Amino acid sequence: MANLIENNKAIAKNFLGNVVCRDASMKIMTRFTPVSILFMAAIFAIMWSGTVIWVSFNQPYMGLKLGIAGEQIRILDTDSSLTGTMEIPENQVLKRISTPTQAIDLIPMDLAPEPDSAMGTYRNYAQFLERQGQIADMLQQQKLELTFGDGQVYSISVMPHRPVKTFDLAFWVQLIVGVVAWLISAAVYAFRSNELAARYLLLSGVCTLIFSSFAGIYSTREIALPTTLFQFLSDLNFFGGSVFIASFVALLLYYPRRIAPNWVGVGVIGIFVFWFIAQQMGMFESMTFARRFLVMLGLICSFVLAAIHWWFSQYAPLERAALQWFLLSWLLGTSLFVLFILLPTLFGFDTSALQGYAFTLFLLVYIGLAFGILRYRLFELGIWWGRILLLLIAILFLILLDIIFISLLNLSPKISMTLTLVVCGILWLPLRGWIWERFLGYLSPKRELQFREIIGVTLATAQQNQQQLWQEVLQKNFAALHVEEGIYTEAPVLAQQGLQLHIPAIQQLDAVTLGYAGQGRRLFSQYDVAIAIELCEMLDYAIQAKMAYEAGVIEERQRIRRDLHDNISSQLVNALHSQQPQRKDDMIRNTLTDLRDVINHSMSGGICFEELLINIRAEIAERLALADIQLGWSMTGNVQQAMSLEMIHGLRSILREATNNCIRHAHAQHLKIKIRIETQFLLLQVQDDGQGLAELKIGQGQGLTNMQTRVQLLGGEIQFLNQQGLFIDMKLPLGPNRE
Structure with missing residues (x-):
């Protein structure tokens, strides 16, 4: 135990020095161009991946795939092409490994992929590391004897290196997750190196590279690693995970808006580093508490800070949209990881077997945050972000109801699921519609009202009144804070990352620019563009119809004028010069008939x-x-x-x-x-x-x-x-x- 504490002190001292030097390294990095930073990040990722692969490759290999069945270790598969394991039958219970000088009885704890979830206390952790060291020492021998549950003893040869092709899929998944997270954070930092949010994202990328790839080494080991190596990898995995959470808490102090001075973010990182040092020095008895409590607290703090930003950004749509990227990725990524990996361990469930694959959820976090910090297509988040959020709430609601029905009411799984679906159908579906309209702010436009408004604009008596009414219609439909004279554009188009919506000129009406949709609480989206296109087409059609009607009126007036000039006037002249009274009366009667025809345009044809x-x-x-x-x-x-x-x-x-x-x-x-x-x-x-x-x-x-x-x-x-x-x-x- 004393050796374990000394090793922990050395590790803590080494990484505390690295954290102190972080700010100085940031200043050096800002001197490089984005391309240089990306190139160096890629080179580092290659070197890091090579090192991790080399460490795994440099471990002895028996050619056995072991698993836990109940309280026993069984041989699930053998690789006879590499080692002398051809004679070993599968599904045998492996009881003991021995050499001419050593022997150890195996227990299921020896195969624990994640010590943080399985050990419980640091005393158990020390015993686990000691047993790992003994088994690793025995694997250094060229020959091993395996004793099975039925008493049979088999002798096998141990390869000095583990072939790369035998690495588990979980190893590659965790390594790729770490490398991709690092490259994403480095890419964001390369183009936003002057922003604190990008710097803390870069720090989180480094931590993800550490805890994900280190976990990939020891969680996919064949059976054991040397004590020092295992402890180094496991403790650094915890350190990386802790600082990862701390970096996200610190990031939310400055993203999407600054709500704290610079020293607060450094202080948050310092708290997590101090906690790591404290547990390394043996100040906690429970390993589960020491390695889960502060992480869970940091997660809660991140949601509290996100709620604060949500409140402050209600009239800052760009910040709100950027925050939506974070919430979407954080909810889908980290929350699912906590729900299925971290939370069950607090109640005694071992989820270590799933941890390697669950790391892929962290990629969602990095992708979402990267898009948010880079302000990528913020205006397209509105509708489908809300739909995903409602879907996630529905899934959680479904799971909770199912747990309640099974645990408290002792119902069978089939009956529980049936009742859960019925309750969700009765309660959730109406509630979802109410939430959609009340909180997410998207109402379907009323076509009848829009049509009446467009007709009102079209029939306005003066162009100035038309322009004013048109701007009022736009302001009403989009709840825009600013309505001003616009710029030339052929169709409605978004601008300023969704802060503005340009409306084109329509016939004699001038172009209009709308700013800050939803009374400044959201960005304009492609959904708004579609509505604007529909309004513009309706108005253009109505104005063209009015112009056609007015042209028809003018044409009819000209027809009547021509007929009066050509026909009526000539007939009246004839009647005037006629010497016969009867003839004159007939001509006047015919002229009156023609006059009615001119007015009604109803001469009989044929x-x-x-x-x-x-x-x-x-x-x-x-x-x-x-x-x-x-x-x-x-x-x-x-x-x-x-x-x-x-x-x-x-x-x-x-x-x-x-x-x-x-x-x-x-x-x-x-x-x-x-x-x-x-x-x-x-x-x-x-x-x-x-x-x-x-x-x-x-x-x-x-x-x-x-x-x-x-x-x-x-x-x-x-x-x-x-x-x-x-x-x-x-x-x-x-x-x-x-x-």
């Missing part, structure tokens, strides 16, 4: 060309006769072909306007109209012998402009030429040829 052209010819001839102008009329082709409503109205208006132009402006003696109706087109030519146009500027005359507009609306072509007067040439498509 008449043929011949009927229309006879009526319009009579009207034109009468008007020209009053102006002493002779009419020349020519009509060929299929005059029985039916006409559409638009063609009837358009052709009559065009001929009337051409006649008006000749009477009012041409000073002509003759007007010739030629109409040829083909299968697909109607060809119309109007020629007078007047003064023509001085300059062919169609826009200067309302009549010619109306003619051109009507022809275009009918899908046709029109030309105005000076040929011994004004020559008008038109080509109008019929039926399916119209576009």
Whole structure:
């Protein structure tokens, strides 16, 4: 026992000196570039892995795979290709190992993979190490005799080295976990070397490399290691685990925001180092208490500090999102490790066989913290972080109910599980929805309310009012603290790591930038981007619909104006100049009928060309006769072909306007109209012998402009030429040829 305490004092003194020098080494490291730091970290990881593999390789090997069955050690498998174990039957109870000078009876405790979980007291730990040393000394011999439970004795050869291919999977898992944790923490430190959080993460990476890889050596040993080596590895495993917890407690003093001065973090590390020294000096009798109590206390402190940060970050969404990375990784990683590995040992359950594989949970912690410190995609955490948290709570709730039903009510496992599922279905599912909406702050948008708000923006009377209403809609949907003029962007996009959401300009409305969603309590997420896209599309569609309606109103007004100018006015002029009262009354009645048609756009269609052209010819001839102008009329082709409503109205208006132009402006003696109706087109030519146009500027005359507009609306072509007067040439498509 005295030798054990002396060895412990030497180990404690050595590592206390390393901790004191840590700050100085940090200052040296900050002088290197990130690439240099990553390169050195990789080289160190390679050297460390080689050393760990070499230590395991340098141990004697019998070629036996041993296991515990009840209170006995059994041979589960043999490796006859490497050692002389071919004759040894499997599943034999191994009672004793002996050499010509030594012999020792084996007990299940000799195979304990993790002393911290199995020893109970330091007295038992000292006895365990002493027995390990005796067995290791015997393994140095070239020959061993194995005594089995039935009294048979077998002689085997011992290899001086353990082949690498015989290393257990748990060895490689723990080594890889340590190396990956170290590389992740080193990578974060390389790019955030000026942050205390990154430094404490680096310290935790060093500790993980120590406790994980050292545990991989002794927990996967064949049967024994030398006393000094085993104690060194086991105690350093505890030291690494203790400082690992301490580094996370210290990290939470400065991450995601500083809540303590620098010396507090150093003090936390010092407390854990002092505790390690105290247990190494024999100040505790219970090994379970000495190696579990402070670790559990540190774990509780980490959750308390996380709760404090959660409270302080309620209006700091970047800090809240970074903290979510920590909580997610810490809950899923460390909590599961404590639940299935550390906590059962306090109640006397040996979980050492699972410890090697459970170390993989720590990778979740490092990945989450690395993402948080590097601020990686913080804005995407919101929804699925809450879902994972609720899922974890549901699993814990399920386990607790199952334990209660089995332990307290003495129900069978099947009945207990059935009742647990029923209770979870009745209580948990409604409670989950309430928690989701009340605490996680994600409510499904109400489409009906959004639609009414968008319509309100669209129908606003002025652009300034539209802009104000649009900003109010955005502020209401996202509960943004800041709403200001935005920058150019083609679609809604996140900025400032989720602090801002840029909304693009829509039609005549300016771009908008939203800041601090949820009244500053969360970041904008891709879910918010999807809602923003939907709102923008709704508003753009509504504004386009309004613009189309307004364009339709303008077009209808122009149609009425053209009809009044071309048709109604010309008919009223004819009635005014008529010398016969009856004729005048008929023309006025027809004009009133046409006026109703213009207003209602309800002229009856389906008449043929011949009927229309006879009526319009009579009207034109009468008007020209009053102006002493002779009419020349020519009509060929299929005059029985039916006409559409638009063609009837358009052709009559065009001929009337051409006649008006000749009477009012041409000073002509003759007007010739030629109409040829083909299968697909109607060809119309109007020629007078007047003064023509001085300059062919169609826009200067309302009549010619109306003619051109009507022809275009009918899908046709029109030309105005000076040929011994004004020559008008038109080509109008019929039926399916119209576009």
